[in-house]
Amino acid sequence: MLVAAKTSGATPLVIACRNGHYEVAEYLIEKCSADIEQPGSVMFDGETIEGAPPLWCAAAAGHLDIVKLLISHGAKVNSTTRTNSTPLRAACFDGHLEIVKYLVQHGADIEVANRHGHTCLMIACYKGHLTITKYLLRLKASVNRKSVKGNTALHDCAESGSLEILKLLLEHGATMDVDSYGMTPLLAAAVTGHNHIVDYLIKHSNLVSRKERIDALELLGATCVDKKRDMISALYLWKRAMVERYTQGETPIPKQRTKKVAAYDYVVEISDPDALDDLMADPDEMRMQALVMRERILGPAHPDTSYYIRYRGAVYADAGKFNRCIELWNYALDMQQSMLDSLNPMIQSSLFSFTELFSFMMGEEGKQTSRGRLIPPVDVVEILRVFNKAVREVKLGNEMLEKMPNVERDMTYLTRVLVITLHMACLLTRLMEHNKSTNEVNKEIHRAIYNLVKLSIKTRNGRTALHLACCREAALLGRYPACQFPSPHLAEILLEVGADPNSKDDEGNTPLHLAAMAKPCPASVAQTLLNHGAHIDLVNNSGETFATLLKGQQVHELVNTTKYTKLSCAAARVIQQFKIPYKGIVPAALEPFIACH
Known part of the structure; x- marks a missing residue:
């Protein structure tokens, strides 16, 4: 009973596995017959993980010895948390390579995704763990698999800024797919401000089109304005985009016309390369240009x-x-x-x-x-x-x-x-x-x-x-x-x-009951409710009235009860107090009135 009990949502075994106490975990399993699969709630990086099995806790925290102990006693290697995260995915998240290898050797499935559709490969790429990514790719991890929102491992490393991993994925056949917002990995890198990823990808004409290069440069410039406050870099990037649009010896790609917006101070997006230099004298217009550009490229649906x-x-x-x-x-x-x-x-x-x-x-x-x-x-x-x-x-x-x-x-x-x-x-x-x-x-x-x-x-x-x-x-x-x-x-x-001043909630409380629970109850609120027809003596599901719910206050200190008590209410209270039979005797319309007193 003791080893199955939870403190703050966690069993003793879950706590021992989370904190790396090998001898305690061993004692609980071997001497106390602790349930090796009983999950609990644990904290990682300030976030509560619900329904985490002991093996998941040990793998996430990097305790290889406890991982081996649990598996040797029959722990299920593909058990999951409430969000469908496996111990293998937890180890990939924080870069515990030896645990990753051990779990795989003992039957861990590298393709089990969490509820958002994020796989072990995706999380290793997002967190920048190169050696784990290489290991998973050697095991033929699905490189172009998509999450629920349509992003791939390539999106994840472009967003996190890991160029080495991005190159590795491309070598293993990763493709430039779009996610549910229509974002390519190139645009994902531009939105987050990773210049080195953008520069690498736009050099490969086999990977990105001319229009995609232009959009990426313009979006990266907007990110420089709003995220980095780097106006000079933004102008440089916008000029590069202008050259791509108009002076590359190919057919010009004019900017799509957008409606003038009052919130943007009716700014029209600049399409003249010479006019770009004038922006340096007007930072405010430059900021509006960045907003207009971002809305045109990302669309209004993108967060x-x-x-x-x-x-x-x-x-x-x-x-x-x-x-x-x-x-x-x-x-x-x-x-x-x-x-x-x-x-x-x-x-x-x-x-x-x-x-x-x-x-x-x-x-x-x-x-x-x-x-x-x-x-x-x-x-x-x-x-x-x-x-x-x-x-x-x-x-x-x-x-x-x-x-x-x-x-x-x-x-x-x-x-x-x-x-x-x-x-x-x-x-x-x-x-x-x-x-x-x-x-x-x-x-x-x-x-x-x-x-x-x-x-x-x-x-x-x-x-x-x-x-x-x-x-x-x-x-x-x-x-x-x-x-x-x-x-x-x-x-x-x-x-x-x-x-309605007498509307009741699920517990039978009227607004007047809730005002009484305010501690202290404001007299002005009580009087306002009563002046608009609130019943002073209605009872809630627990049989409490406005007067009985007041703590540290007397009802006569707040309101003149005589003013708000009707003779019909007094009669209903007497019927209830002395348990006088009334159903089927008084008119049917009066029965609910008596019942609520």
Whole structure:
């Protein structure tokens, strides 16, 4: 019983194998009959690996003696973690060559991929382990096998910058395939800024076309601007690309015309070699050129396209140019919402960044930035613009989840997006409270919040938007908290546009119950709920009322109970207290009313 027990998710044998304690592992196996396959949770490089068998732990940590011990006692050499990672793949990850050889000699399958389709060869290439790569290739590892996202081992070494491994793969028949984003290994090297990989590949006309050479040079130049802040190298690379386009004695390949974008300051991509030199005098336009180029080459679906738009916006915000930041971030958010699945983590991240930015601007208005600029007042119309996009994300996310079977439905992402959306609503109510919006805009805000409430979203634990507004745990953790939860102002507007004050979550709690659990319960929230029809004496599934849930507070300190207690409620409580039979005696419509008291 002791050796099978888990501490922080790991058995004693898993812990001993992870930390290299040979004698302890031997004792547990031989004297205590520990289950040699019982998995556990272990930490590697700050990440929790779930369902890791003892052999996987020893192989990943590089303990060859324990690997031999486990296999000698019959450990399954191809056992996997929850993500389908084998002990062999774990050894390849951290470059433990002797363990790799030992596992293969004892039947390890080199082609078992993890749940993402990444094989042992792919991970050895990505991590730059040349000797392991050579060994796997001698064993005829599949060199052109693709992962779930379509990348090959050649993509992995191009992305990590290992030229020696790249040459080795090409010698063994690796081909320049595209992944699910349409990226070749050449473009993968350009995106990550590996000049030496790009230079090597573009010299081989049998591997890459002229257009691919041009795209790679231009993309590498954009990476120099945004990732390395190296304007001189970027210009050099863009000039090389221009020469390839127009002056190589072949038919010119003109640049594809792209629409002018307000977020990019309506920049038109330069196609004149002489005009490139003028860019050095205008770094800001050069940065916009890099964004336009990247979007043209990678397309809007590639994560790096929106990532660098957001990055450039953040740089503008740091410099005090908040309008430029907001414009770029809106463009990136529109791009993400049009290309990605609803509730995608990248969309969540964009919406969360907006809440932090708007909260910072509201909290620091009128103060100077580190660059000496004054922080302007936030424009309520800009928050409303993003809020409407957030409501759309909640709506589409909920529709997507409703199509899934209950067993596959995970409410985590929908809950987070709704919480972010409510924080933006909270900011809007604060601006309304301080008369920083016109009557027309106030109507728009009410309409937008009504659109959110009428969706009748139930998140994790069956909670509505009003539940979250009255719940302490719904507060977003960030550098600049958007507003404090529970929020009376947010609760007020949600109730005004039709939120149900007596809606119950999965535990039978109404928003009033959650407010009582806030410790301390804000009197303003309780009074707001009661003034809009919340029942003060409803019981949850545990038989608790608002009054009994208060800790360290008395109900009369918060509200005048007489004002909110009806004679019908008092009668219902008496029936319940004395267990008076009522079903089939009172009118049927009254039965649920009595039951909830």
